[in-house]
Structure formats: structure tokens, C-alpha cells
Amino acid sequence: MPWYEYDDESPAERRARVSSEIARRRKKGEPFVAIRTEVARGVPAKTFWGKAWCENIESYSDYEYRLPRGRSYLRQGNVFDLEIDGGSIFAYVAGSAIYDVEISIATLAKARWRALKGSVAGEVGNLVDLLSGRLGDGVMAAVTDRQSGLFPSPEQITLNCSCPDWADCCKHVAAVMYAVGVKLDSEPELLFKLREVDHTELVDAAGEGPDLSTGGAGAGVLAAGELAELFGIDLAEPEAAIDL
Ligand SMILES: [Zn+2]
Numbered sequence: 732m733p734w735y736e737y738d739d740e741s742p743a744e745r746r747a748r749v750s751s752e753i754a755r756r757r758k759k760g761e762p763f764v765a766i767r768t769e770v771a772r773g774v775p776a777k778t779f780w781g782k783a784w785c786e787n788i789e790s791y792s793d794y795e796y797r798l799p800r801g802r803s804y805l806r807q808g809n810v811f812d813l814e815i816d817g818g819s820i821f822a823y824v825a826g827s828a829i830y831d832v833e834i835s836i837a838t839l840a841k842a843r844w845r846a847l848k849g850s851v852a853g854e855v856g857n858l859v860d861l862l863s864g865r866l867g868d869g870v871m872a873a874v875t876d877r878q879s880g881l882f883p884s885p886e887q888i889t890l891n892c893s894c895p896d897w898a899d900c901c902k903h904v905a906a907v908m909y910a911v912g913v914k915l916d917s918e919p920e921l922l923f924k925l926r927e928v929d930h931t932e933l934v935d936a937a938g939e940g941p942d943l944s945t946g947g948a949g950a951g952v953l954a955a956g957e958l959a960e961l962f963g964i965d966l967a968e969p970e971a972a973i974d975l
Contacts, residue, residue, distance in 0.1 A: 749825050753811075756829075763823070765808040766910040775805055776912035779864020780919035783875050785912035787882035794885070794900045794908070801905020810910040815921040820911055824903035830894045832907045837887035839926040847873060847880065848932055855933050862919045862930070881926060 740748070757763050768775035774785040788794055804810065804824065811829075813822040820834040850873045855861050866874070874881050890904045891897075915922055923930035 745827060749827075749829065752829055753825065761812070763811045766805065766810045766813050766822075766913055767808060768806060768913045771806075774912065775802060775909050776916050778916045778919065779866070779871070780862075780922055781912040781914075781916035783864075784882060784915050784922065785909060787875065787877070788908050788912075790877070791885050794905060797900045797902050797905040798909075800902035801907075802909055804902055804906035805909045805913070810906050813907065813910050813914055815911065815914060815918075815925050817924060817927045820907060820925070822907045822910060824892075824906055826894060826903055828894075830892055830903050832893075832903050833891045834904065834907060835889040835891075836883045836925055839881065839928050843879060844928050844932075850879070851933055858931060858934050861933055864919070881922060881928075883926070 753763050770777050774782055774789070776782045776785050789798060804826070809825040811823040811825065814820070818836055818838055820832075820836065822832050824830050824832050851870045854867055854870045856865075860866065864871075873879070877884060890900055892901050892903045894901055894903055911925075920930055
């Protein structure tokens with residue numbers, strides 16, 4: 732049914748319709764796991780990488796108008812099955828219906844990555860420090876720099892949503908942008924995967940090689956459990972309670 736035929740629906744009817752659609756899709760085998768944040772105010776992320784991602788997005792006026800609605804959409808548990816891959820982000824967002832949000836992010840330019848590695852050479856002690864954001868002021872400034880750092884600028888971001896009120900940045904897309912920040916709290920290495928660079932090279936640049944002391948699968952790979960322990964956070968994601 733086209734969206735405009737839902738115009739006479741009450742909010743409660745809409746919630747019930749979307750909830751039953753989610754239940755139907757779960758039954759078919761789709762996970763529909765909601766992204767949750769425990770941070771009640773302001774930026775929804777709480778670690779260095781998550782907060783830095785959100786603060787980067789907020790620093791551009793391009794998205795300003797939709798960001799507050801996006802934050803509350805995320806807090807209400809409306810973002811599901813977030814996937815972050817090389818150059819791409821995907822999630823479902825529950826609104827008047829369930830929408831597909833796809834965001835493309837340009838790969839970090841090789842020259843920029845090389846320059847960034849050079850600027851932090853000798854400053855990143857090991858992989859755990861890097862991923863947990865235990866970084867010196869110089870490194871933090873370098874990785875978050877708008878011109879030469881790791882985070883994308885609006886011209887490197889292509890937004891897409893299947894909703895009917897699609898504009899340059901709808902609230903669904905804004906919610907997913909914040910969800911990425913929340914995801915980086917527990918899996919900061921996804922930022923590097925997204926920009927298609929190897930984060931262990933930042934440690935290599937310090938001349939020490941990847942930190943293998945954590946007992947991961949070689950090359951400094953941290954298991955989710957180890958990261959959870961490291962950051963003192965619970966990575967288990969509770970079932971969604973839909974509140975549109
Ligand atoms: Zn949308």
C-alpha cells in the first residue's frame with residue numbers, strides 16, 4: 732500500500748502496523764536488531780571514536796536541520812541491523828513504514844592516509860591505545876582534522892533513503908549517521924574499514940608493529956568480548972521496543 736493511504740492512521744495504529752511488519756520480517760529470518768544507546772543527552776556515543784564521528788557530522792551545517800530528529804529516532808530504538816562495510820553503511824529505519832537507508836562514503840585518499848600516518852608516526856603506542864582512543868593531543872587532533880583526518884566531509888558522503896519525504900538528509904538518514912557513532916563505541920575499527928584503510932598501519936608507523944599481546948587472531952585483532960572488557964560496556968543488544 733502506498734504511504735499516502737496511511738494518512739488517516741492514528742499514531743497507535745501506525746506503531747502497531749510497523750511493529751507487526753518487524754515481527755513478520757523477523758519470522759522470515761531477518762535479525763532486526765535495534766541499535767541502542769545508553770547516553771540520554773546530546774551526542775549518543777560515549778567513547779572517543781564514537782563521539783568524534785558524531786561531532787564531525789554535527790560540525791557541518793549540511794545536516795543541521797535533521798539531526799535532532801535523527802538523534803531521537805535512534806534513542807527510540809528505530810534503527811535496525813546496521814552494517815558498516817568498506818565505503819558503505821546500511822540500516823533499516825522504522826518510521827511510518829520500514830525504510831532502507833544506504834550511505835556511501837568515499838574511500839580515504841591514499842595520499843591523505845599516507846600523510847596522516849606520517850603525522851602520527853611514533854605517537855601511537857599500540858593497537859589497544861589506538862582503538863580505545865587513549866591518544867595524545869597531537870594524534871587526536873590529527874585523526875579528527877576536517878581537512879586531513881579520518882572522518883568524511885559532506886562532499887564525500889552520498890545519502891539515500893527509501894522514504895517518501897526524502898530530502899538531502901531526512902531524519903532516517905540522520906538517525907543512521909548517529910547509529911554509526913554508537914557502533915564505533917564497541918567496534919572502533921569499523922571506522923577504518925569504512926574508509927578502507929588498515930588501522931594497524933598507524934601503529935606500524937610508530938615502528939612497533941601491531942600489538943599482539945591481547946591474544947587475538949593475530950595482527951592485533953580484538954574479539955568483541957575483549958573490546959567490551961576494555962571499554963567496560965555491554966555489547967549485547969536488547970530486543971527492540973518500538974516507540975515511533
Ligand atoms: Zn528517510
